[in-house]
Amino acid sequence: MKFFIDTANLQEIKEANDLGVLDGVTTNPSLMAKEGITGEQNILDHYLAICNLVDGDVSAEVIATDLEGMIQQGEELAKLHTNIVVKIPMTINGIKAIKYFSGKKIRTNCTLIFSAGQALLAAKAGASYVSPFIGRLDDISVNGLDLIAQIRQIYDNYLFDTEILAASVRHPMHIINCAEIGADVMTGSLKSIMALANHPLTDSGLEQFLADHAKGNK
Ligand code: G3P
Numbered sequence: 343m344k345f346f347i348d349t350a351n352l353q354e355i356k357e358a359n360d361l362g363v364l365d366g367v368t369t370n371p372s373l374m375a376k377e378g379i380t381g382e383q384n385i386l387d388h389y390l391a392i393c394n395l396v397d398g399d400v401s402a403e404v405i406a407t408d409l410e411g412m413i414q415q416g417e418e419l420a421k422l423h424t425n426i427v428v429k430i431p432m433t434i435n436g437i438k439a440i441k442y443f444s445g446k447k448i449r450t451n452c453t454l455i456f457s458a459g460q461a462l463l464a465a466k467a468g469a470s471y472v473s474p475f476i477g478r479l480d481d482i483s484v485n486g487l488d489l490i491a492q493i494r495q496i497y498d499n500y501l502f503d504t505e506i507l508a509a510s511v512r513h514p515m516h517i518i519n520c521a522e523i524g525a526d527v528m529t530g531s532l533k534s535i536m537a538l539a540n541h542p543l544t545d546s547g548l549e550q551f552l553a554d555h556a557k558g559n560k
Pocket of ligand 1: 348368369370475477478509510511529
């Protein structure tokens with residue numbers, strides 16, 4: 343399972359990367375705005391800074407909703423760096439743009455996936471990744487993990503190459519459950535990734551080992 347970090351914060355990206363297990367980064371317009379990155383050139387520069395930090399895929403989202411605009415913005419993003427994956431929203435124009443980019447060998451991440459039908463359509467159009475938002479489904483009392491399992495089955499039935507990128511991951515159990523189901527990738531916060539390391543028995547066990555070592559070496 344690939345681990346992506348879902349942030350545009352360079353410090354957090356660096357911290358996750360330093361752990362040695364990071365495979366990529368996902369961003370979205372909200373995450374970029376949260377970091378105060380505004381204006382076309384600043385946004386492009388920030389994506390480039392992320393690409394220079396991490397040796398892995400970096401999802402950069404188009405803002406346009408018309409086909410021509412999506413293609414123009416996507417091509418500009420793809421030109422920035424070979425790590426860039428163009429993130430496109432799940433709309434009819436988005437599907438057409440994904441098909442276009444797939445023909446040009448430009449990789450895409452179809453975002454805002456909330457149903458198996460949407461994931462099927464994106465895979466047929468040639469998306470490199472689909473991003474089902476599991477946390478946002480949980481927020482409305484729909485089990486997000488069930489969607490991951492449904493998409494896994496459909497993609498396995500037809501051997502689609504599209505990778506399932508579980509997004510809107512909120513906590514370590516989401517990551518573990520996605521790994522059990524067979525999501526190809528998960529994208530989560532630094533906190534959710536770091537939390538995988540925690541166990542109280544590890545802490546108390548280590549404390550005991552160190553105390554015993556200190557006693558024996560008195
Ligand atoms: O990058 C998209 C997704 O991960 C957003 O997560 O927490 O805003 O639902 P969240």
